Amino acid sequence: MAQSATCVVRSSTAVGGSAGGMGIAQRACMSRLRLPLLALLVAACASPSPSVSTLQEAAAQGEARFGVPAALTLAVAWTETRWQMPEGDHDAHAHMPAQVGVGGLRPWIAPVDALAADLGVSPETLEEDPALSLLATAALLRRLADARGVDSLEPGDWHEVLADYAGLEGEDVRESYASDVFAWMRRGVSATGPGGDEVLLRSSEVALPDGVSAVRAYSHAEYPGARWVAAHSSNYSNRTASIDRIIIHTTQGSYAGAISWFQNPSANVSAHYVIRSSDGAITQMVHERDKGWHVGNWNSRSIGIEHEGYVADPGRWYTDAMYRSSAALVRHLCGKYGIPMDRAHIVGHSEAPGATHTDPGSGWNWSRFMDLVRGVPEAPPFAASAGAQDAPAEMVSGERAVAWVEYRNDGSREWSLDRTRLGTSSPQDHASPFFDVENWINDHRATPPDHSGYGHGDVGRFTFMITAPEVGEETVVTDTFRLVQEGTTWFGDEVTLSVRVRPSTPPEPPTPADEDGDGSPADADCDDGDPSRYPGAMDVCGDGIDSDCDGVDPVCMEPPATEPPRFEPPGEPVDVERPTELHGSCSVGAGSGHPTFLLSFALVGLALMRRRTQQGP
Numbered sequence: 001m002a003q004s005a006t007c008v009v010r011s012s013t014a015v016g017g018s019a020g021g022m023g024i025a026q027r028a029c030m031s032r033l034r035l036p037l038l039a040l041l042v043a044a045c046a047s048p049s050p051s052v053s054t055l056q057e058a059a060a061q062g063e064a065r066f067g068v069p070a071a072l073t074l075a076v077a078w079t080e081t082r083w084q085m086p087e088g089d090h091d092a093h094a095h096m097p098a099q100v101g102v103g104g105l106r107p108w109i110a111p112v113d114a115l116a117a118d119l120g121v122s123p124e125t126l127e128e129d130p131a132l133s134l135l136a137t138a139a140l141l142r143r144l145a146d147a148r149g150v151d152s153l154e155p156g157d158w159h160e161v162l163a164d165y166a167g168l169e170g171e172d173v174r175e176s177y178a179s180d181v182f183a184w185m186r187r188g189v190s191a192t193g194p195g196g197d198e199v200l201l202r203s204s205e206v207a208l209p210d211g212v213s214a215v216r217a218y219s220h221a222e223y224p225g226a227r228w229v230a231a232h233s234s235n236y237s238n239r240t241a242s243i244d245r246i247i248i249h250t251t252q253g254s255y256a257g258a259i260s261w262f263q264n265p266s267a268n269v270s271a272h273y274v275i276r277s278s279d280g281a282i283t284q285m286v287h288e289r290d291k292g293w294h295v296g297n298w299n300s301r302s303i304g305i306e307h308e309g310y311v312a313d314p315g316r317w318y319t320d321a322m323y324r325s326s327a328a329l330v331r332h333l334c335g336k337y338g339i340p341m342d343r344a345h346i347v348g349h350s351e352a353p354g355a356t357h358t359d360p361g362s363g364w365n366w367s368r369f370m371d372l373v374r375g376v377p378e379a380p381p382f383a384a385s386a387g388a389q390d391a392p393a394e395m396v397s398g399e400r401a402v403a404w405v406e407y408r409n410d411g412s413r414e415w416s417l418d419r420t421r422l423g424t425s426s427p428q429d430h431a432s433p434f435f436d437v438e439n440w441i442n443d444h445r446a447t448p449p450d451h452s453g454y455g456h457g458d459v460g461r462f463t464f465m466i467t468a469p470e471v472g473e474e475t476v477v478t479d480t481f482r483l484v485q486e487g488t489t490w491f492g493d494e495v496t497l498s499v500r501v502r503p504s505t506p507p508e509p510p511t512p513a514d515e516d517g518d519g520s521p522a523d524a525d526c527d528d529g530d531p532s533r534y535p536g537a538m539d540v541c542g543d544g545i546d547s548d549c550d551g552v553d554p555v556c557m558e559p560p561a562t563e564p565p566r567f568e569p570p571g572e573p574v575d576v577e578r579p580t581e582l583h584g585s586c587s588v589g590a591g592s593g594h595p596t597f598l599l600s601f602a603l604v605g606l607a608l609m610r611r612r613t614q615q616g617p
């Protein structure tokens, strides 16, 4: 494997011949070379500092330059690192050397210096540049393919090359690695690369050569369903104590990387079991009767379980499948060795005495894991119980105020800012009377939770603004809410918000002018310059002043000395329309004599008769 992938080196060394003759990269490169321009183009082809900035570009260039299917390169990188750069700070876990680049290159298999030289870049550049490191993966795959004479763009033909790349010994584990890479190709992946670039591994079928199965059953492991791949015998020793602890680790590298490392005689570390992130597949590498080297002082009393992934990136690695698979294994071991299923006996590497490692880290969901170990019935994905709530007791129409409700997450799934909502209920999705147009998502979705990441047992608060509706009179306005996981389900208790709303008072009309200060505004006062004249004032008769503003000054009348004489008309009594009292009129002096009185009476009678005549037929 002394070959190099660059044209310039190949041009000078290919004479000696390699296992597979001239490789695809050579031919791809050569096909672009026209003999008269050979010297010039050799230089161009060997040009260092290939310019790639994204993983997608790097994979495409790997296909164009080295004849390695771009999808295969991306799938290997996803399998190894989930398209992230392995952590530079490797103190978290020193069970294996850091893998390099997004392809998870193993320095103990292929020295970084040699790969960097192939690409014409410095080892430091290769270790720090994600796209270049992926190109190095393609270059290494090319070298390994040449060694096996693989000359094909059909990914299925690369299954042995993949196992070589992973550095695995043993047929089962070799095929297991290839099957994981191919499974990702079938499934497809869309995710972001280390630079925030969008990377797409398009879902595609992978045809395997005859006689190669995707998964091969295995039987030698102690745990049913696990594959057996022996760690190198220099990496473990005889157990000298009985088993009463189980240690949970994170590989800080890939599944196949860990297996490869424990097979390496210079590793001086091992664990009994290694679990894969994608599907929870388990590989056993040390017999339980033997002492794995994974946790220092506690090695002799414990069984070590390695989990594929990185402490700093639990979201991409600690999958549901891995939790379930690991918990089932732990449950099995607890039963087999009589180990109590509690956190004193099932511990993280970081919790072991004298541990300097941080695995499995705060991203490991212990409560969920222990529930799975103990076989506790699982909570439904979405469930909640209502707790405290707050809103003003009274508001005025149009007024805005802050309200909140709290729910405890009784479900197994975390609430998210983009999918979990407080919505109107009974009936679902009705327009709320408290709708606040500036603050709500819409008239039937008040708010998401205040924060992301409310998990099982957490109390999450939902804070939102409310606007008091218009009311004609003081009214208790209520509305009902529940939680909804958009597109999935409504859940949790219904909560009721109740606010006494008063109508807003109409604006006071401007106080009208009242110059004389008599209490009557100018437009109602007949003289706004005289405080003695206003409607309702006492009007003295005969003074020539209309004090009460009724348009006249009343005429004065003498107070009567005696009761006026009652008048009985002669002969027939007049009918009902006869005025019964005529006294008191100001215009007729109370003290006038009979003749005047008779005259008035005659005039009234005449007027009445005329009216009757006019009303007749």
Ligand SMILES: [Zn+2]
Pocket (backbone or CB within 6 Å): 093, 095, 248, 249, 250, 294, 349, 357, 359
């Ligand atoms: Zn560890």
